[in-house]
Amino acid sequence: MELGLGTVQFGLDYGVSNKGGKVSPETVKTLLDLAYGNGIRVLDTAAAYGDSEQILGDTVTADKFFRIITKLPGIHKETVTQAEITCLDNIFHQSLQRLKTDHIEGLLLHRPGDVFLPGGENIYSLLCSLKEQKYVNKIGISVYTVDELNRLFSRFDFDLVQLPLNVLDQRFVTSGCLSELKAKGVEIHVRSAFLQGLLLIPPEEINEFFAPIKPTLVRYRSYLEENGLTAVEGALAFLRLQKNIDVVLAGVTNETELRININAFSKKNPPHLDFSSFTATKENMINPQFWQLK
Numbered sequence: 001m002e003l004g005l006g007t008v009q010f011g012l013d014y015g016v017s018n019k020g021g022k023v024s025p026e027t028v029k030t031l032l033d034l035a036y037g038n039g040i041r042v043l044d045t046a047a048a049y050g051d052s053e054q055i056l057g058d059t060v061t062a063d064k065f066f067r068i069i070t071k072l073p074g075i076h077k078e079t080v081t082q083a084e085i086t087c088l089d090n091i092f093h094q095s096l097q098r099l100k101t102d103h104i105e106g107l108l109l110h111r112p113g114d115v116f117l118p119g120g121e122n123i124y125s126l127l128c129s130l131k132e133q134k135y136v137n138k139i140g141i142s143v144y145t146v147d148e149l150n151r152l153f154s155r156f157d158f159d160l161v162q163l164p165l166n167v168l169d170q171r172f173v174t175s176g177c178l179s180e181l182k183a184k185g186v187e188i189h190v191r192s193a194f195l196q197g198l199l200l201i202p203p204e205e206i207n208e209f210f211a212p213i214k215p216t217l218v219r220y221r222s223y224l225e226e227n228g229l230t231a232v233e234g235a236l237a238f239l240r241l242q243k244n245i246d247v248v249l250a251g252v253t254n255e256t257e258l259r260i261n262i263n264a265f266s267k268k269n270p271p272h273l274d275f276s277s278f279t280a281t282k283e284n285m286i287n288p289q290f291w292q293l294k
């Protein structure tokens, strides 16, 4: 299991705890140097992350061999015609141009449900063809729910899946998905390690939208304290305890955060940690797509 760097924060003002806004290009350079120097090799980006790809292309130097994963956006149409496929193909080649490379490690569908639209199987064929032409090593999907994942794998094969996983959101573990994916040889990348930073905010400071899970968060933070763990160490300890994860993606907005994450990720977990009682079942709490923050 390795730590990877999420880069949405490099291109957009992102995250529930974000007070500093989008990361400056100078800080991106510092973060990439620090990450590479500490063995981080995976960068996660997307065409939809503002100018994240451009900044990576401008900043990653030829002596750094990062494995870059990017994503194709959704098509926002009811059917997929040749026009949409040509458009996606163009978007992919523009991503390569912005990233200043002719080959990347992974290409994921940001809205994989599009493959079920009439003609949507051609999106899958496009991914396969880009892989065949060796523009990408692995093709995959970014998913939000277990149902979505199962439905996609019932019709198509993918090399890589990015999914959310953290103490509050343990759906992909309890459903047995992670072990099933691993048995198929699929590479698993986990996002939402800190749930956009929510797991790191003191419970008394969280937005009132999260009131239903506040008691769980308070109990969770006490549990971490009892075990001598900080919030970052606890969030990463939970993931380190899971089997079958290949990459844990965490996003940061400054150098201090990255240093803290690198140290916490390499720390040995205390024995006898059990995070099973901290799951939140209400999807509107654990899936940021449903958050309504005032």
Ligand SMILES: NC(=O)c1ccc[n+]([C@@H]2O[C@H](COP(=O)([O-])OP(=O)(O)OC[C@H]3O[C@@H](n4cnc5c(N)ncnc54)[C@H](OP(=O)(O)O)[C@@H]3O)[C@@H](O)[C@H]2O)c1
Pocket: 005, 006, 007, 008, 009, 014, 015, 017, 018, 019, 020, 044, 045, 071, 110, 142, 143, 162, 191, 192, 193, 194, 195, 196, 197, 198, 200, 232, 249, 250, 251, 252, 253, 254, 256, 257, 258, 260, 261
């Ligand atoms: N559908 C998709 O494919 C999808 C969706 C979302 C994200 N992603 C990917 O996943 C990556 C991570 O996003 P995420 O939603 O999973 O966020 P996350 O990694 O759970 O949380 C990131 C936020 O946590 C805060 N943070 C990180 N380390 C910290 C530390 N040591 N101390 C205090 N705060 C710290 C930072 O916010 P502040 O500094 O602002 O507090 C940071 O922006 C993204 O960059 C992106 O690449 C993919």
